Amino acid sequence: MQRIGVFVCWCGSNIAGTVDVQAVSDALKNEPGVVFSTNYQYMCSQAGQNMIKDAVAEHKLTGIVVCSCSPRMHEATFRKTAAAAGINPYMVEIANIREQCSWVHKDMVTGTEKAIILGKAAVAKVNLNTPLTPGESPVTKRALVIGGGIAGIQTALDIADAGFPVDIVEKKPTIGGKMAQLDKTFPTLDCAACILTPKMVDVAQNDKIRIFSYSEVTDVKGFVGNFDVTIKKHARYVKEDICTGCGACTEKCPMKKVPNEFNLGMDNRSAIYIPFAQAVPKVATIDPNYCNMLKNGKCGVCSKVCAAGAIDYKQQDEFIEEKYGAIVVATGFNPISMDKFDEFAYNQSKDVITSLEFERLTNAAGPTAGKLLRPSDLKHPHTIVFVQCVGSRCDACAEKGKEYCSKICCMYTAKHAMLTRDKYPDTDVYVFYIDVRTPGKNFDEFYRRAVEEYGVHYIKGMVGKVTPEGDKLKVQASDLLANKQLHIDADLVVLAAAIEPDKSARPLATMLTASMDTNDFFTEAHPKLRPVESPTAGVFLSGACQGPKDIPETVSQAGAAASKVIGLLAKDKLTGNPCVASSNELMCNGCSTCERVCPYGAITYENKEFRMPDRTTAIRRIAVVNPAVCQGCGCCTVACPSGAMDLRGFANSQIIAEVDAICK
């Protein structure tokens, strides 16, 4: 029989405001096994912890129940207290009477009743707790960064700078990501390429960093410190180590009508291509969907002109298996599709473009060599309408667009408007907005310059409809401040499309068992206090995969993620979690069900000789759990048909005891 002490925390008024803490400690005093029960203002304080230590000594406690905040907050604190008092830290249970009770109840009577029930459940569990000892596991001192945009690049550089090897996996043929497609960057207006490409070169030249471009992660096994990752390197039909990036093949390739994704399809490239001049690695890639040689075996021009002999039409996808201690997700974002926004005539007129397309139109390496010309007739536009919040801050029921604010659009639209007026003062620029949101260092000053110095017409209101008519775009909009309808004949309409996480993020989250929110942004372990860690140990978040972010924010988060990775890789051993599965070999059928559901590959089988009840011996197949690999998720315990598999610290019997205590 346990000797249990119950400690009810007031959490100032957080708990005591809605829960009668005295009534809770009094009620729990009479539960089976409880020999001591008290309450105190701040259990997590030094004085509160000393109270627990004293009670352990005085009442010879073997188990502790703390009725307080979520175990995610202070379970570790109280486990340490228990260890300091000389009892096993896993003899501590937390009854969450704050997040799951006082914060969700307004009424003292119901709040107190529920707190008592939660306390009873915890006491029922502690009665069945057993002391547990964690094991240790080694750390593979190598990090994986998934995504080679500015977030991934910065994270990789910072980790490599601390001396740890890093691999970047990028699905495109080059690193650089969205930032490589941008023209100027707010609020300082330095050119994106000028500040990004030196970093790309740093990555290429850093001997601690390996780049797997044109590759993707296809499988992740293992756990923090010991991930086994499979990387699929797509065949680019060019030998990466031999290609010099001279570009002769791209010039001679006869297939030149391939939409150029780097310029968002606004011009064409050849079937063998280097995405842009500063690409890293600067290696050609053959697009198998367009290459005549790969499609029907006729051509072979690139192979003939390649002086280095780098072309290999028979190249196959390659699978690389590597071990990592930490994984950083930096999968970034994309503008949403404009297909559902018929009112803006995006699919009807070439002169309705997205802001990212506008970036390419104004970029010296873009389809118009930096001259602002409208796509349909390559004439200079004189009236430009920018529409903000296209698909951002949408009604949840509208089934198009996103509920959230995409955060970067106000600033880049101000930048576009300002740059247009600066270069082409004869152009009228209108910006339609719901709100202009410019928090950030030097951001509001930037926006005001656009309005006050550059004479951009900012109009509060939304564009209702864009109708192509002749060579004009008829824009119907409302001016909410003047309370009137506006009709503008525009030459170019630019849509600030909402941004969404990259499509590769969802399957990746599944592989990593990392959680996501409803918008497919990765969830952080704690929104304020652990913003760059995912709830899955060893998986970190960098950049827009976690939420809309501009470049300064992305870079700071990338650095923060790197510092967390460095902190992990600097350790030689990780203390494991003792709450792992174990199989009762007398009951195990050896049926392999648990092995199939185990996400970590922690279960193997062995044949063992058993003495049977009828005094014969039999060889039986039984499951064996590797406690270093098991993460205690419990999948196996529910899948096990015979109930042989159980989770230490969360045994079926303990959970049933809790449920019984609640339902009594």
Add this chain to the structure above:
Amino acid sequence: MQKITRDQLIEKAASLLANGTVSCVLGWQKGEFDYDITPAVFDTEDELKANFVWNDFCGANFSKYLVSKTKKCEGKILVFLKACDTYSFNQLLTEHRFDREKVYAVGIPCEGMADIAKVKAIAGDGISSIDCSGEKMAVTTIYEDAPVMIDAKDVLAERCVNCKSKKHVAYDELMGEDGDVIDSARFDEVAKIEAMTPDERFAFWQNELSRCIRCNACRDICPACTCEKCVFDNPNSSVENKSPANSFEEKMFHIIRAFHVAGRCTDCGECSRVCPQHIPLHLLNRKFIKDIDSFYGDYQAGAEVGSRAPLVNYTTDDLEPGEVFERGDN
């Protein structure tokens, strides 16, 4: 009448015993009544000739017996498998429940097995003998001198009316010709129950399951129930040894059991065959199979060895739990 005869089976078994391929034979033998056939192990040709039976009442699925018999029998064991039995056979191999090397499986054709309840409904009680060897089944009762002649088709067991496959998915040797997987109407009855309102459905199962006497026959016959220690026998499982003391308990046993075999049940129908209270237990399992098929694509447990049942598999195409919930909300 079955296409293959008792003599052919005995001859096959005797020759395999004689040439040393197998050391014993798992077969059927007569029980207390002609229709009451029980599984038995035969070691010699003489035993086979004396007691081996093969007729329209040999419904017993031998797959499960292999779990214990392969551990006890020296050498190989000969087992006769009807097409439907082969699915259970494969499922047990998938779960590593017996050593395939210790079994010599002979696939035999089956024309469907008779349901004694249907026979009694026609011929009446007091059956003293049944002769299945002719075109029609001759049923003699203690009340009449002349046997009642019954067309075997009229008394087919429900699971045979809705036979899902005449194709043997596992065997070392096949006697007679193999058939095909059949597009049966086995889910029609489930669809009827699904169409009920929740209250009607509850009343339906209440009525059926209230007859349960917890004899455990369904569990003991079920080829998916081969646990070393059943949860209902395990004092630590918290559901052990419950008797049908109240209406919740009597349902709980069957619901827990249906969940335990979900995704592993091959729909062999043995549970309903052996139920002395005639509870249509197979309908619970079929509901699971129907749902699994519609949620994750058609899946037949035991169709191949080592297949990953959808419930213990994960693919990125899997239905979101929310959608499962919505579809179930009818």
